[in-house]
Amino acid sequence: MQCETIAVAGYTSMRPCLLTIVPPVLLGMFVATILIRKARMNLPPSPPGLPIIGHHHLLGTRPVRSLSDLSRRYGSLMFLRLGNVPVLVASSPAAARLISKMRSHISCSPTIPVVYFEREELLSAPPGLYFKFHHRLRTAELFSAKPFHFFQPIINDEIRSLLQVVADNAACVHIRKELYDATFSIISRIAISRRAKDLRSPSQSDHSSSLQNLLIDSIDLLRVQNIGDYKPCLAWMDLQGARRAKAISTKIKSMWQQIIDDRRRTRLTRGSEIKDSDFLDVLLTASAQDDLQLSDLAIKAVLTNMFDAGIDSSTLTVEWAIAELLAHPRILQKAQQELEEVVGAIRLVEESDIVRLPYLRAIIKETMRLHPIAPLFMPHTVSESCRICGYNIPRSTVACINVWAMGRDSKVWKDPLRFYPERFLDSNMEVRGQDFELLPFGSARQACPGLAFGLNNVHLMLSILLNAFEWRILGEIDLSEKVGTLMSLKSHLVAKATLKIPRCVIDGNQSA
Numbered sequence: 001m002q003c004e005t006i007a008v009a010g011y012t013s014m015r016p017c018l019l020t021i022v023p024p025v026l027l028g029m030f031v032a033t034i035l036i037r038k039a040r041m042n043l044p045p046s047p048p049g050l051p052i053i054g055h056h057h058l059l060g061t062r063p064v065r066s067l068s069d070l071s072r073r074y075g076s077l078m079f080l081r082l083g084n085v086p087v088l089v090a091s092s093p094a095a096a097r098l099i100s101k102m103r104s105h106i107s108c109s110p111t112i113p114v115v116y117f118e119r120e121e122l123l124s125a126p127p128g129l130y131f132k133f134h135h136r137l138r139t140a141e142l143f144s145a146k147p148f149h150f151f152q153p154i155i156n157d158e159i160r161s162l163l164q165v166v167a168d169n170a171a172c173v174h175i176r177k178e179l180y181d182a183t184f185s186i187i188s189r190i191a192i193s194r195r196a197k198d199l200r201s202p203s204q205s206d207h208s209s210s211l212q213n214l215l216i217d218s219i220d221l222l223r224v225q226n227i228g229d230y231k232p233c234l235a236w237m238d239l240q241g242a243r244r245a246k247a248i249s250t251k252i253k254s255m256w257q258q259i260i261d262d263r264r265r266t267r268l269t270r271g272s273e274i275k276d277s278d279f280l281d282v283l284l285t286a287s288a289q290d291d292l293q294l295s296d297l298a299i300k301a302v303l304t305n306m307f308d309a310g311i312d313s314s315t316l317t318v319e320w321a322i323a324e325l326l327a328h329p330r331i332l333q334k335a336q337q338e339l340e341e342v343v344g345a346i347r348l349v350e351e352s353d354i355v356r357l358p359y360l361r362a363i364i365k366e367t368m369r370l371h372p373i374a375p376l377f378m379p380h381t382v383s384e385s386c387r388i389c390g391y392n393i394p395r396s397t398v399a400c401i402n403v404w405a406m407g408r409d410s411k412v413w414k415d416p417l418r419f420y421p422e423r424f425l426d427s428n429m430e431v432r433g434q435d436f437e438l439l440p441f442g443s444a445r446q447a448c449p450g451l452a453f454g455l456n457n458v459h460l461m462l463s464i465l466l467n468a469f470e471w472r473i474l475g476e477i478d479l480s481e482k483v484g485t486l487m488s489l490k491s492h493l494v495a496k497a498t499l500k501i502p503r504c505v506i507d508g509n510q511s512a
């Protein structure tokens, strides 16, 4: 009994001692194991993470800004773990160059698939062919910069309609909505030779009456960041709406199939001397070429991608530019003065005028520097392990380039937060992917295939709107950002427009 008591007493006196020693020892062993593993793995620098969630908690509600702050402490090439997913973030021109080089040399696939297409459906071709296809797109007659006049009548026509809508609703213009409708129409006519209003007209068959709505829904889904991508264990919660995306995907695929089948029939009747007249024609010609062998599924994915990637990007860029101009009346006035001198009030701006509008081009560059619509680009997953700058990059790492941070880096830009287009007037810096300080379209082989078209569009839309109207903000100007996969103004811009050229000019009836 006594013995028992001593034993119990002994145990009791040992317990606090063990309780204080064991957890720190275990924690120390855990940290040491991680550090040793990390040292062996030789990964780029990274902040301390937590078990299971990794660095997810460090991202907060504004991930792009948090990544930018972290990179100031841990370097411009930084390694993170978001849940199970290894992520490499570049935040300086030099680091961006390294990642671009890596993306060009080893196969990478977009991390965010066109939401409703499985990744393997995106292009059912091996990565080499994916690059080949992109190269073909960029050099295709329809997409290269040179024969751009091919599309110009369509673009002019739709921009004229945009001006008429603005003039008719001048007291209160919902800028994003009007730009969005115009861009949708342009892309839809270029892609499949149909107007947006034909895609939703009740007189059309059911499939075309809702294709526009489905594409709009699909773009909405792209705007949301999907937590399931980074924490697969939470994917079941379906926070992004993957189930809804799947349903939309099925409908979109069947609608595209009808459009593709119709076109194949028309092409047969057109005979062997077919000249590609729109983007679908380019894709169908490519699908018939032995070296590409695009499946129908790939054609559908590429068409959807074109709508998703092309519409928001141009719309949001022009909306940002107008918002900055309304916040900076001196710059707005200077841009309008340039337009008055080069174009005047008796005609609309034409594509050929853009080269003579250096200040307007500087405004677009400055907008893209401060407000890149894809602030982390399209993250790509590295398919094999590799080395960058002496660091090991494991297979399946998601590689991102934080262009938002690069545009605001005081080591790169003087007074980086100031909207100051003049900084580009005496500079040769371009946005086409050669200058890594300014990369709104990406670079190298994975850069935006719609670059020439998108750039032309944003220049033309902005210049025509500035030359045709005086603009005044309704309410307070709010330049806060809303970040998803794309970065937009948090509040849609609403402004009052006053026509400053004769109405007959925008109606296309100068003699009236």
Ligand code: HEM
Pocket (backbone or CB within 6 Å): 110, 187, 305, 306, 307, 309, 310, 311, 313, 314, 317, 373, 374, 377, 378, 379, 440, 441, 442, 443, 446, 447, 448, 449, 450, 451, 453, 454, 455, 458
């Ligand atoms: C101001 C306009 C635009 C901007 C700023 C822009 C920017 C971008 C960026 C940053 C990327 C990702 C590049 C990367 O990850 O390296 C991208 C991809 C893409 N863009 Fe654009 N873009 C614009 C207009 C357009 C237009 C008008 C189209 C088509 C009509 C288009 C089609 C695409 C496509 C299909 C991709 C995906 C490429 C892929 O799958 O890897 N873009 N764009």
